[in-house]
Amino acid sequence: MREDIESVDDIKKALETLHLPNLITKDEIKKQYRYLSKKNHPDLGGDAHMQDELNRAYEILMEYIEHFRYSFSDDELKHQFPGVDYATQFRQ
Numbered sequence: 361m362r363e364d365i366e367s368v369d370d371i372k373k374a375l376e377t378l379h380l381p382n383l384i385t386k387d388e389i390k391k392q393y394r395y396l397s398k399k400n401h402p403d404l405g406g407d408a409h410m411q412d413e414l415n416r417a418y419e420i421l422m423e424y425i426e427h428f429r430y431s432f433s434d435d436e437l438k439h440q441f442p443g444v445d446y447a448t449q450f451r452q
Contacts, residue, residue: 364441371424386425396448 375382378392396414400406 370420374420377413377417378421384421389421389425391417 400410402408
C-alpha cells in the first residue's frame with residue numbers, strides 16, 4: 361500500500377469525501393467520483409480545493425482496492441451474500 365496512506369482513518373475519510381457507504385464496489389466508486397468531479401471541477405465552475413480532495417480520496421480507495429486481499433472463506437461469503445449458500449455452490 362502507498363506510504364502516504366497512514367491508517368484506516370484515511371480510507372474512512374476518503375469514503376466520506378466521496379459520500380460512499382462502507383460496502384461498495386469498484387465501479388460504484390468510479391461512478392460516484394465521476395459524478396462529483398463533474399460538479400466540482402474548476403474548469404466547469406467548481407471548487408479547485410474540493411476537486412483536489414476528491415482526487416485524493418479516489419486515489420486512496422483505488423490504491424486500497426488494488427492491494428486488498430480478498431477472502432473467499434465460508435464466513436465471508438455468507439456475510440456478503442446473506443440468505444444464499446454460495447459456498448456450497450462453488451464446491452464439487
